[in-house]
Amino acid sequence: GAVVSQHPSRVICKSGTxxxxxxxxxxxxATTMFWYRQFPKKSLMLMxxxxxxxxxxxxxxxxxxxxxxxxxxxxxxxxxVTSAHPEDSSFYICSASRGLAGGEQFFGPGTRLTVL
Amino acid sequence: DQQVKQxxxxxxxxxxxxxxxxxxYTNSMFDYFLWYKKYPAEGPTFLxxxxxxxxxxxxxxxxxxxxxxxxxLSLHIVPSQPGDSAVYFCAANGREGGTSYGKLTFGQxxxxxxxx
Numbered sequence: 397g398a399v400v401s402q403h404p405s406r407v408i409c410k411s412g413t414x415x416x417x418x419x420x421x422x423x424x425x426a427t428t429m430f431w432y433r434q435f436p437k438k439s440l441m442l443m444x445x446x447x448x449x450x451x452x453x454x455x456x457x458x459x460x461x462x463x464x465x466x467x468x469x470x471x472x473x474x475x476x477v478t479s480a481h482p483e484d485s486s487f488y489i490c491s492a493s494r495g496l497a498g499g500e501q502f503f504g505p506g507t508r509l510t511v512l
Numbered sequence: 513d514q515q516v517k518q519x520x521x522x523x524x525x526x527x528x529x530x531x532x533x534x535x536x537y538t539n540s541m542f543d544y545f546l547w548y549k550k551y552p553a554e555g556p557t558f559l560x561x562x563x564x565x566x567x568x569x570x571x572x573x574x575x576x577x578x579x580x581x582x583x584x585l586s587l588h589i590v591p592s593q594p595g596d597s598a599v600y601f602c603a604a605n606g607r608e609g610g611t612s613y614g615k616l617t618f619g620q621x622x623x624x625x626x627x628x
Binding site: 400430501508 | 546558
């Protein structure tokens with residue numbers, strides 16, 4: 397149990413276009429979903445926290461107008477990178493929490509975004 | 513301000529021996545700790561966790577020890593196997609506002625290499 401999927405696994409886009417990444421909890425309802433970004437040889441950087449039906453909470457330094465997060469249901473959250481630039485190229489990972497004690501998060505497999 | 517620190521960027525161990533990965537934290541509000549394993553270009557996989565009411569939790573080859581007074585935890589892997597080679601992240605969580613658990617705070621990660 398506690399499987400999280402992400403789609404697509406890899407995406408290549410041109411500068412200026414927008415890219416949507418989906419995160420789904422397949423076998424549980426996620427009270428909260430999180431979006432992370434990982435830079436090469438770096439730890440996971442939390443970008444935002446989202447709860448179903450409410451606005452996402454963004455971490456300091458993350459542009460909410462650039463990284464749009466929609467948490468439409470208890471099993472689906474989407475991250476849209478708007479007007480993508482080459483510096484947005486990164487590995488994006490989502491996670492989902494069931495709201496159990498300890499706040500354990502289950503991670504998706506990640507999405508490799510390359511902006512040309 | 514790095515609230516969770518993994519001071520060893522890498523660790524190399526012979527197959528069959530013990531791997532000990534260390535993690536220190538500074539926030540006394542943390543009361544739940546988790547270890548994740550991550551392969552390149554994949555999302556982290558949950559390994560084992562421990563609540564602050566315990567000082568040890570064991571699951572197969574993996575044991576996590578918590579020393580609250582020292583604000584230190586460690587992950588022991590015995591016996592180590594080549595397939596254990598990956599990046600290991602420790603993470604901490606605490607009840608924000610005294611009600612629910614919020615976001616995880618991750619360490620920088622330790623690259624474990626197990627040699628055959």
